[in-house]
Amino acid sequence: LMKGAIFLLLLCIGSVLGLNPEIRELTGPDGWIVDYARIIPEDILTELNRLITAVEHQTQAELVVITTDEFTIDSIGEVPMEIYSKWGVGKSGTETGVLLLILNKDRGIILVSVDSYLSPTFRQKVIDTIMNPPLKAGRAGEALLVGVYTILQEMEKPFMKGSQSSVLSSSMAPGKLVKIEII
DSSP states (O other), rough: OHHHHHHHHHHHHHHHHHHHHHHHHHOOOOOEEETTTTOOOOHHHHHHHHHHHHHHEEEEEEEEEEESSSSOTTOTTTHHHHHHHHHTTTEEEETOOOEEEEEEEEEEEEEOOTTTTTTHHHHHHHHIIIIIIHHHOHHHHHHHHHHHHHHHHHGGGGOOOTTTSSSSSSSGGGGGSSSSOOO
């Protein structure tokens, strides 16, 4: 059921992003990540899907990541909000969906969420201090790994009860794949 829903979401993205049919046919569902720009190394793609799935199973919160070469920050307009709405990011009846969009042309980052779930201040911190440095240096996989991990940690917080531990244990920290300290 989940894979079918993701496939339907992927079909919608092609029309929303205006991608040509050849790209839509070549790009199939790949967990929570749609790497149209083909910038995520396979080991990091696997790790991202593992981390997102672990948090989704624990919390029912959803994070969708899209990379694209089709837009720049100046040309993107309302597309992120359209994707967020049309894809139905987050479980029905909740406000726990997050969309992370990487615009490969100008290395732009857009993070969409309901303000009461991930605050604008938090989203800006993730973009400016955690993801931008490695992304601007051409290390998209690293930027996504540390950014997604940080976002997932924040997404988990409203669901933590008492002494319940995070599904993102220290053994899952992205330092195993990249040498970077999370702020």
